[in-house]
Amino acid sequence: MDLLLSSIELIARWDVMAALFIGSIGGVLVGALPGVGAAVAIAIVLPVTFSLEPIVGLTALLGIYGSSMFGGAIPAILVNTPGTPVNALTTYDGFPMTQRGEARRALSLAYSASFFGALFSIAALMLLAPVLASIAPMFGSREIFLAAFLGILMVIITHRGQVLAAGILAFLGIFIQTIGIEGTAYTQRYTFDLPILQSGVNLIVVVLGLFAISQALILFMDKDKQTTFPKVEKVGFFEQMRDLWIYRRIATVGSSFGVICGMIPGVGEFMSQFMSYAYAQRTSKTPELFGKGNPEGIVASEAANNSVPAAAMIPLLALGIPGEELTAMMLAVFYVHNVIPGPQLFSGQMDFVLALYICLLLLNVIVVVFLFFATTTLMRAMAIPNRFLGMMILTFSLIGIYSLRNSLADVATASAFGVFGFILKRLDYPTSPIILGIVLGKLMEDKLRTATARVHSFWEFIDRPIAFILFSLIVIALGVQAWTVWKDWTAKKENENA
Template sequence: MELILSAIEILMRWDVALALLTGSVGGVLIGAIPGVGPAVAIAILLPATFSMDPIVGLTVLLGIYGSSMYGGSIPAILINTPGTAVNALTTYDGYPMTTRGEPRRALSLAYSASFFGGIFSVICLILFAPVLAKIAPMFGSREIFLAALLGIILVIVAHRGQSLIAGALACFGIFLNTIGLEPVKYTSRYTFDQPFLSSGVNLIVVVLGLFAISQAFVLLTSDDERVRLTKLRGGMFQGLRELARHPRVAGVAASFGVVMGMIPGVGEFTAQFMSYTYAQKSSKRPQDFGHGSSEGLIAAETANNAVPAAAMVPLLALGIPGEALTAMMLSVFYVHNVVPGPGLFQNDMDFVVALYLALLILNVLVLAFLLFATKSLIQVVRIPNRFLGVCILTLSFVGVYSLRNSATDCLLAAVFGVVGYILKRLSLPSVPIILGMVLGGIMEVKLRAGMARVKEPFDFIDRPVAFILFLIIIIVLTVHILRVLKDRKELKEAEWQTKRSSTRFGVLMSRRRNSFLKDRGRTVRARHSKLLRRLTDLI
């Protein structure tokens, strides 16, 4: 009880309360604008949060992270365009409801499901906090190294069909982290005698380039679309009552979100599709899914909003981010010399609980704001793409320059912006680069510390937690390799069946063509002989 009271005291500060309100409302606005998303907003705000207290800066970023998915459902439902990438599944059942004249019901149901998912995950994690506090001290240098390695592997494996390029991009991120002076003997690595590379490649510069500047390029090169919005009539409280009629779907979807959020590299997409698939298979009306099913909308929105709080577990307990957004938040910890990991749970447990309570309050604020302000909020969908692109580009370069007052950083950010733009156009992931930079630094430091007591290779996994993590890595790699081999076998079989059917079709068509030509030849010869007989009779 004393821990909760101490956390509430932290949140009662005026600057923390203002940051929470700003982050929650700002996140909804950002999520409601198609083409922006939380990653762009957090990247732009990162330099500003470095001058704030850790709790204030993290509260702003958490507010944007947690509330953007609420806002992202607005354009997904009204104009079939997801505000954020994770709201893509919302369009499956949300937009069909709009087309049949039920936009208010769809929005209300999405808000209610998101609220339930967010509250469910925060309550679970507050209850599990004592357990995490006991487990965290079991992780030493070797365990954290293996956990970081597992995080990178899971990120690579999660990009099914693109695992090779995801691995290459993760290695590129690890390489970027090695540029500059190494942390022990301060020898230069890959600087090529260039003074500006001695300090390394700044993570924030890469983040702003890959996410913010690249997205600005995308918006500047795209055409503005005329958006027609459906008028909303009536109240927005209908969804709360309808959600109560589907407790099983909401509970299972929220559970998927919590479990998937705690696994690095998995995140919202896996949680959404697993919960959506479960809801469809267990529904009494599976044919309605994709055509305006309330159960499908609940499954999608509950799962994706249960992830943000759960994604903070590996970040706070081990200092290992599971995705790009939590990797950005990790930099706020480092700037203020607050090291996430076992020590944070042992020494600053009130700080951890304050963050979870902030997420709890955030969901209440966002739901209240949306229930009363949606009719005015939907107008942000009309903002032109090119105007957004110019604003994002300007704010990005201002943020980069404010880091170290360096024009070189602006140039590097522009280069990574072009790289990010190319990756977006080729539909390739940019998240592995960021996680490679963050986790690569953690792996290097922990490997150096862990190897001091290792004499033989098996000494590295001689402790229970390290051995379990090693087994998980082996299992994940084995399953992935088997899945790749299975996919290749199925692809070859499909190609062979296609070739076989095309060959059969060709033979069949050839026979039909020959038969047609023979019949046609007989017809022509018959006509000629008939014509000759008539000419003979005339003569």
């Protein structure tokens, strides 16, 4: 009870509550604006959070992260344009329901499934993170290196059809983090005697360039769309809960997929919602209606993708290993304030951890209540011209970059990464492997350096149970990927010979 009261006291402050409201409602707004998304918003807000207390900064980021997909379902259902990429599957059945005049029910299904998925994953976070943290002391340098390597590998493998590109970009991220003065022997690496490179490449500069500036450039290039929104009545709470109860099995299974995929580095929302959608279609009594306005499809998609954010916090809080680019950005906030995720966080600052849990619960309640009254207002916000939106993103991004170290060199570096990110997005290549390569690459280098000082052979490196299990998973993942490549290659040869 004392721990709970201490946690409540930690968040029962005007600045924490303000951060929670601004982050939650702002996350819904940026999710509802096609072309923005949580990654861009978090990248812009991130420099501001460094000057705030950890609980305040993380609450704001959690609000954006946890609420953006709620907002992303609105344009996906009403105008067949997903607000965030992970709401793409919602368009399959949401927009056909809107065309049938069932926009209100489609939104009700999306809101209720998202709310259920979020609460389900928060419960999983509260149950599983302490368990993983209790096992974490068994993780030495070699285990953490192997876990981080497995995370990089999963990030690469899950980009099906773009494995080579994702691998190159991940290793580019690993290379970028090596630039600067090396911390052990204090030698310069890849600085080319340039003073601006001696301190390395700042993660936040890269994040703002790859996500925010590149997206601003894309919005400058895109034409404004004249969109007609259907009339939607206010969606009631009890109507949402009634629809959720009808499809409770789909919501529960979809949320379970989201939790599992959220815990695995590099997997995330896309894999979870495709697995959930496929399960719903296979077990449905009317599978032929999927893609034509089946309510089960909306529930499966939204429950799965909204259960990922809290689940992705499990390896972050317990091991300090981010699963995707958004949790990697949050990890930067932890480190800036000298709050180190892992077992020591649970043993020494459990009130802080419990406060984060409470904030996650509150933000979902805030979002659902807000959506009861604000759906029509959000529809008006979706009509903001692309170029105006792009100019706002670019302005805030450049201000945030310069405020980090009052450095024009950082602005130039971020601009270069912005152009690079723009090219990648135009070519439909992923940018997240670069960020995870930078974050996990630094972790891998430090732990490998420590581990190799104590072992003298490869077998000694994996002779402990957890190390051997992680190594086995790496071998299995590589084997599955090799088999997939071979299968695709033989199928291609057969088609050519046919």
